[in-house]
Structures are given as structure tokens and as C-alpha cells.
Amino acid sequence: MTHLRTSTVMGLVLALSCVLSACQSPSPDKASLKYSEELYESCVPCHGESAEGNPDLGAPAIGGLELWYVKAQLRKFKKSQRGWHIDDAAGKRMLPMAMALNTDEKVDIVAAYVASLPQTRPEPTLEGGNPATGKIYFATCVQCHGADAQGNIDEFGPPLAGASDWYLLTQLQNFKEGVRGTHADDVTGAKMRPFSMTLPTEQAMKDVIAYIGTLSE
Numbered sequence: 215m216t217h218l219r220t221s222t223v224m225g226l227v228l229a230l231s232c233v234l235s236a237c238q239s240p241s242p243d244k245a246s247l248k249y250s251e252e253l254y255e256s257c258v259p260c261h262g263e264s265a266e267g268n269p270d271l272g273a274p275a276i277g278g279l280e281l282w283y284v285k286a287q288l289r290k291f292k293k294s295q296r297g298w299h300i301d302d303a304a305g306k307r308m309l310p311m312a313m314a315l316n317t318d319e320k321v322d323i324v325a326a327y328v329a330s331l332p333q334t335r336p337e338p339t340l341e342g343g344n345p346a347t348g349k350i351y352f353a354t355c356v357q358c359h360g361a362d363a364q365g366n367i368d369e370f371g372p373p374l375a376g377a378s379d380w381y382l383l384t385q386l387q388n389f390k391e392g393v394r395g396t397h398a399d400d401v402t403g404a405k406m407r408p409f410s411m412t413l414p415t416e417q418a419m420k421d422v423i424a425y426i427g428t429l430s431e
């Protein structure tokens with residue numbers, strides 16, 4: 215009884231000191247933020263300090279992507295379900311980086327860090343896309359990517375608004391050519407692939423990307 219009461223009092227004292235010092239020492243949050251930043255250091259050479267991407271390296275802006283999507287893609291690269299195709303030069307640069315995240319915990323932590331960064335909304339680089347035509351094409355994309363291209367987790371469709379436009383073009387071409395979305399275990403890639411076929415030409419792809427650009431403003 216006495217023992218119980220003592221531990222209750224101790225608990226209260228601890229809780230109170232926590233309130234008074236705002237639980238600052240030791241701070242597990244700070245420790246894990248530092249660890250996330252350390253893990254993200256390995257991504258900086260290609261994706262940049264603010265995850266703004268680097269077109270010269272084919273590395274897209276990834277800051278502020280949905281957590282579930284970042285995790286899923288890192289796992290895919292790790293399992294060689296993405297980036298395995300002989301013609302996927304950019305994917306091959308990313309694959310070993312995901313492999314280097316050698317535990318699930320590391321994947322989760324770095325993914326959470328990337329998702330927590332603000333979107334960088336890269337400047338458009340493509341020319342000649344017609345957003346009005348693109349809007350018509352985009353009607354088929356809404357089901358999985360959302361009317362505002364913010365993504366739809368129920369269909370595993372990632373957000374497209376705010377993405378690097380050159381990267382969207384590469385990915386649409388990759389899906390269409392079977393460079394992405396054709397691995398036997400890539401279920402979500404297989405969902406996307408047929409819809410890349412609804413865009414008959416590169417011009418159609420640029421049009422839809424120009425429309426997605428208007429949703430990013």
C-alpha cells in the first residue's frame with residue numbers, strides 16, 4: 215500500500231517536472247530529428263538539401279510527397295520492382311540508394327522526414343503543353359489521382375500537383391514503354407500503366423502535364 219502510494223507520488227512528481235521543463239531533457243524528438251537528417255544526408259547529392267530535385271541527374275522534387283507513397287516507392291526500389299529495367303537509367307541511380315536503407319526502420323524514418331519537408335513546387339521546364347486539351351485527358355486520371363491531382367490513397371495514386379514537370383513526362387513515357395510498372399510484383403505500377411496508354415503522343419503527355427501545372431499554383 216505504502217509502496218503503491220510512493221510510486222503514485224513519484225509518478226506525479228515526474229509528470230509535474232515534465233510539465234515545468236516541457237520535457238526538454240532528454241528530448242527523444244530532437245534525437246530522432248537529428249537521426250532523420252543524418253539519414254537524409256545520403257539523399258542530398260541528388261535530391262538536394264530541401265528535396266527540390268535536380269533535373270540534370272533525373273532526380274525529382276520529393277519534399278512533401280505523401281508518406282505512404284514515399285515508403286511504398288522506397289520499398290519497391292529496394293526489392294528491385296522499380297529501377298530494374300535495362301532502359302531505366304534514372305531508376306538505376308536511385309535503386310542502390312534505397313538498398314542502402316538496410317532496415318525497415320530506416321526506410322520509415324527517412325520517408326517521414328521527406329514527407330515532412332515543405333513542397334518545393336519546381337518551376338515549369340516544358341514548353342508547348344496545352345492545358346485546355348490536357349484537362350480533357352485528365353478526366354481519366356481523376357479517379358486515382360484526385361480532381362486536384364492531390365492523390366488518392368484508396369487507389370494508391372500519388373499526388374501529381376507540385377511535381378517536376380520533366381519528371382512527370384519521363385514517368386509517363388516509362389509506364390507507356392514498359393520501363394516502369396511491368397515487374398511481376400509491381401501491382402500498383404500495373405494499375406497505372408494502362409492509363410499511360412490513353413495519352414497517344416508526347417504532345418498529349420505535355421498537355422496533361424500543363425493542366426496538372428495549373429493545379430499546382
Ligand code: HEC
Nearest residue numbers: 256257260271272273274276284287304305307308311324
Ligand atoms: C544518386 C542519386 C540519388 C540519390 C543519392 C537518391 N536518389 Fe532518389 N531518385 C533518384 C532518381 C534519379 C530518381 C528518379 C527515378 C526514376 O526516374 O524513376 C529518384 C526517385 C526517388 C523517389 C521516387 C519519387 C516518386 O515520385 O516516385 C523517391 C521517393 C526517392 N528517390 C527518395 C530518395 C531518398 C529518400 C534518398 C536517400 C535515402 C534518395 N532518393 C537518394 C536519384 C537519387
Ligand code: HEC
Nearest residue numbers: 354355358369370371372382385386402403405406409422
Ligand atoms: C486506376 C488508377 C490510376 C489512373 C486512372 C491513373 N493513374 Fe497514374 N498512378 C496510379 C498509381 C497507383 C501510381 C503509382 C504507381 C506506383 O506505385 O509505382 C501512379 C503513378 C503515376 C505517375 C508517377 C508519379 C510519380 O511520382 O512517380 C504519373 C506521372 C501518373 N500516375 C500520371 C497519371 C495520368 C496523367 C493519368 C491519366 C491519364 C493517370 N496517372 C491515371 C494510378 C492511376
